[in-house]
Amino acid sequence: MYEFDWSSIPGALPYLWIGMVMTLKITVVAIIAGIVWGTLLALMRMSPIKVLSWFGAGYVNLFRSIPLVMVLLWFFLIVPSLLVSLFDIPRSYDTRLISAMVAFSLFEAAYYSEIIRAGIRSVSKGQMGAANALGMSYAQAMRLIILPQAFRNMVPLLLTQGIILFQDTSLVYVSSLADFFGTAYLVGSRDGRLVELLLFSGAVYFIISFSASQLVKHFQKRTSL
Amino acid sequence: MNYHWNWAIFLTETPSGSTTYMGWMLSGLEVTLALSLSAWIIALLVGGLMGVLRTVPNRWLSGIATVYVEIFRNTPLLVQLFIWYFVLPELLPTAMGDAIKSLNPFLQQFLAAMVCLALFTGARVCEQVRSGINSLAVGQKSAGLALGLTLPQTYRYVILPMAIRIILPPLTSEFLNIFKNSAVASTIGLLELAAQGRQLVDYTAQPYESFIAVTVMFMVINTVVMILMHKVEARVRVPGGGH
Amino acid sequence: MSQHRLLVAATCLLVSSVALAQDATGTLQKIKETNTISLGHRESSIPFSYYNDKQEVIGYSQELMMKAVDAIKADLKLPNLKVTLTPVTSQNRISLVQNGTVDIVCGSATNNLERQKQVAFSTTIFVIGTRLLTKKTSGIKDFADLAGKNVVVTAGTTSERLLRKLNEDKKMDMSIISAKDHGESFLTLETGRAVAFMMDDALLAGQVANSKHPEEWAIVGKPMSNEAYGCMMRKDDPQFKKIVDDTFAKLMTSGEAAKIYAKWFMAPVPPKGLNLNFPMSDDMIEAYKHPNDMAFP
Numbered sequence: 001m002y003e004f005d006w007s008s009i010p011g012a013l014p015y016l017w018i019g020m021v022m023t024l025k026i027t028v029v030a031i032i033a034g035i036v037w038g039t040l041l042a043l044m045r046m047s048p049i050k051v052l053s054w055f056g057a058g059y060v061n062l063f064r065s066i067p068l069v070m071v072l073l074w075f076f077l078i079v080p081s082l083l084v085s086l087f088d089i090p091r092s093y094d095t096r097l098i099s100a101m102v103a104f105s106l107f108e109a110a111y112y113s114e115i116i117r118a119g120i121r122s123v124s125k126g127q128m129g130a131a132n133a134l135g136m137s138y139a140q141a142m143r144l145i146i147l148p149q150a151f152r153n154m155v156p157l158l159l160t161q162g163i164i165l166f167q168d169t170s171l172v173y174v175s176s177l178a179d180f181f182g183t184a185y186l187v188g189s190r191d192g193r194l195v196e197l198l199l200f201s202g203a204v205y206f207i208i209s210f211s212a213s214q215l216v217k218h219f220q221k222r223t224s225l
Numbered sequence: 226m227n228y229h230w231n232w233a234i235f236l237t238e239t240p241s242g243s244t245t246y247m248g249w250m251l252s253g254l255e256v257t258l259a260l261s262l263s264a265w266i267i268a269l270l271v272g273g274l275m276g277v278l279r280t281v282p283n284r285w286l287s288g289i290a291t292v293y294v295e296i297f298r299n300t301p302l303l304v305q306l307f308i309w310y311f312v313l314p315e316l317l318p319t320a321m322g323d324a325i326k327s328l329n330p331f332l333q334q335f336l337a338a339m340v341c342l343a344l345f346t347g348a349r350v351c352e353q354v355r356s357g358i359n360s361l362a363v364g365q366k367s368a369g370l371a372l373g374l375t376l377p378q379t380y381r382y383v384i385l386p387m388a389i390r391i392i393l394p395p396l397t398s399e400f401l402n403i404f405k406n407s408a409v410a411s412t413i414g415l416l417e418l419a420a421q422g423r424q425l426v427d428y429t430a431q432p433y434e435s436f437i438a439v440t441v442m443f444m445v446i447n448t449v450v451m452i453l454m455h456k457v458e459a460r461v462r463v464p465g466g467g468h
Numbered sequence: 469m470s471q472h473r474l475l476v477a478a479t480c481l482l483v484s485s486v487a488l489a490q491d492a493t494g495t496l497q498k499i500k501e502t503n504t505i506s507l508g509h510r511e512s513s514i515p516f517s518y519y520n521d522k523q524e525v526i527g528y529s530q531e532l533m534m535k536a537v538d539a540i541k542a543d544l545k546l547p548n549l550k551v552t553l554t555p556v557t558s559q560n561r562i563s564l565v566q567n568g569t570v571d572i573v574c575g576s577a578t579n580n581l582e583r584q585k586q587v588a589f590s591t592t593i594f595v596i597g598t599r600l601l602t603k604k605t606s607g608i609k610d611f612a613d614l615a616g617k618n619v620v621v622t623a624g625t626t627s628e629r630l631l632r633k634l635n636e637d638k639k640m641d642m643s644i645i646s647a648k649d650h651g652e653s654f655l656t657l658e659t660g661r662a663v664a665f666m667m668d669d670a671l672l673a674g675q676v677a678n679s680k681h682p683e684e685w686a687i688v689g690k691p692m693s694n695e696a697y698g699c700m701m702r703k704d705d706p707q708f709k710k711i712v713d714d715t716f717a718k719l720m721t722s723g724e725a726a727k728i729y730a731k732w733f734m735a736p737v738p739p740k741g742l743n744l745n746f747p748m749s750d751d752m753i754e755a756y757k758h759p760n761d762m763a764f765p
Contacts, residue, residue: 077560186511209299
């Protein structure tokens with residue numbers, strides 16, 4: 001039977017913490033950028049201008065049809081050289097973190113835009129008509145009337161998507177970025193204690209995601225009253 | 226941009242001989258399809274069963290299903306995969322673990338990835354099944370019971386046939402996800418489509434061709450599955466059940 | 469096709485020996501503009517380039533690379549040059565050098581003609597033979613004993629290709645597992661998923677030194693190949709390459725490199741404080757005596 005030896009974890013906690021900060025950084029950046037870009041995409045898709053709605057639909061369908069692992073590899077191995085050869089940008093910092101953040105933001109935006117589009121649709125059509133009747137432009141109506149209501153309805157879904165994103169950030173493993181999971185894996189393989197470190201990291205992800213999802217549920221109950 | 230495009234690379238023979246790089250890609254595609262489809266079948270069975278259990282009026286049964294869903298939905302797929310592949314054989318009794326580890330490596334990787342994807346997706350299917358059943362009017366269940374059907378019979382003849390039709394659209398998106406998620410199996414060395422693509426980059430130094438080919442193949446899978454599922458949905462749609 | 473390849477190989481050789489005209493977008497210029505140099509390192513290439521228990525990168529190749537960084541600092545008069553470190557794997561290192569993520573990788577990369585088409589190699593810093601690591605009790609003595617067995621090798625290495633070719637040519641019916649990095653390869657061996665791990669002998673010695681029970685392992689087999697390690701840089705950047713090459717040549721001929729060698733191969737090394745006891749081979753002595761950047765045939 002396997003003999004557990006958890007002794008490599010206490011000494012590694014500071015590094016695991018640094019890794020968790022990295023994980024949270026990517027998560028937060030991707031949630032914010034993803035929602036902003038996702039909102040724009042949703043508006044484009046619903047726009048009466050054909051070119052915009054085609055672009056929005058094409059973008060969302062493209063990103064929703066490729067695996068996240070492939071998107072991350074694209075941004076890790078291909079996009080940097082493409083940008084360099086196109087714009088000749090000298091890069092003076094850790095491009096892996098930036099490319100991971102960009103990749104997650106662009107990828108998640110496709111998923112967020114679907115949630116947001118559904119949210120906007122859920123606000124009754126009459127409201128737009130009423131806003132127009134009051135002399136508001138389309139943009140004003142969206143910004144002042146429709147979007148605030150849509151977002152209030154969507155918050156739980158957006159947060160749930162954020163929890164999924166938090167878990168998905170572990171896939172930066174493919175670019176050897178030392179996020180929480182990457183650090184745990186590294187410590188485990190260095191000390192020959194992969195079993196313990198993998199179980200530990202699974203437990204940490206579970207505790208955070210489970211607590212967060214309970215909070216979302218709680219929040220959902222309160223707001224729906 | 227000074228990049229030497231060379232699409233003919235796919236027709237070039239690989240260094241170890243016997244096949245072309247296109248052959249590598251196609252064998253990767255085969256693995257991706259086999260993995261996703263086998264995992265999907267298990268996911269439907271497990272998810273269907275657990276989803277029903279979550280709605281039955283028995284604390285223990287619904288409790289088991291809830292624990293299953295919470296565990297598998299709140300840990301990253303990658304962590305789950307590594308636990309199936311690296312951890313499980315170590316925790317089993319030594320003889321059993323050794324038996325697993327002396328299997329053909331491809332089989333080990335394939336089985337670990339299949340079980341992982343199946344249970345991961347199963348938890349999501351379970352939630353769709355539950356919400357499908359819950360969305361049915363309570364009256365349907367009462368009606369079934371009032372007609373003298375037992376609870377299992379009510380599920381079998383009244384609730385499930387309706388629920389399945391309602392949950393088909395959300396299931397389509399889970400079905401699409403399983404193909405995409407299968408690419409994670411490349412991290413344990415399974416030579417599925419994404420892994421073959423990376424290997425091709427390593428061998429040929431033609432990253433663009435390889436990545437474009439893999440991406441296009443995933444898009445084709447996605448499109449084909451979507452078309453098929455739309456056909457299925459159209460066939461089983463509840464007449465007049467505008468949902 | 470093969471004629472075309474020969475031509476490319478010949479051009480590469482020419483490029484590596486003849487300095488081309490000044491390139492305004494060269495690596496040195498980029499380093500100067502950004503005051504930053506991006507180094508690629510390995511995570512578990514013991515004792516060449518790996519993490520110690522404080523997550524710092526250490527090792528023989530890492531130390532040489534830092535000497536080159538010192539020379540660049542002096543040459544460009546950038547005393548506060550910022551150094552960024554990026555972990556790479558055998559499978560992605562060439563792509564990352566090419567795409568500009570890292571400027572130079574000193575780890576455990578074999579210099580061969582095929583790779584010279586993609587990247588430039590520095591002066592040879594090490595010479596290895598590709599052999600097998602196995603349990604002393606496994607009964608495996610050489611490559612021929614691997615028929616029908618599970619064998620692990622690190623993805624993207626020369627060993628991976630040699631092993632696959634051997635498997636095809638001799639119809640050995642081996643099941644080859646390609647692991648992500650040397651640490652994962654060793655784990656595969658240690659947990660019994662494979663009976664042998666094929667890799668460069670010095671790296672195998674490093675994995676043994678880091679293992680739970682070093683006495684259980686043996687490095688066996690007649691080397692399938694002898695290979696020269698070099699640092700990898702972008703192609704066609706003679707100024708950058710020259711600084712690196714000159715630094716290494718000076719270290720080697722002055723005897724300083726021999727001291728660095730002794731520190732990593734003939735004395736206890738982190739993390740377990742084990743001595744690899746890996747004396748310099750004749751090829752190695754020769755490489756130090758006459759620094760050059762030629763690939764081994």
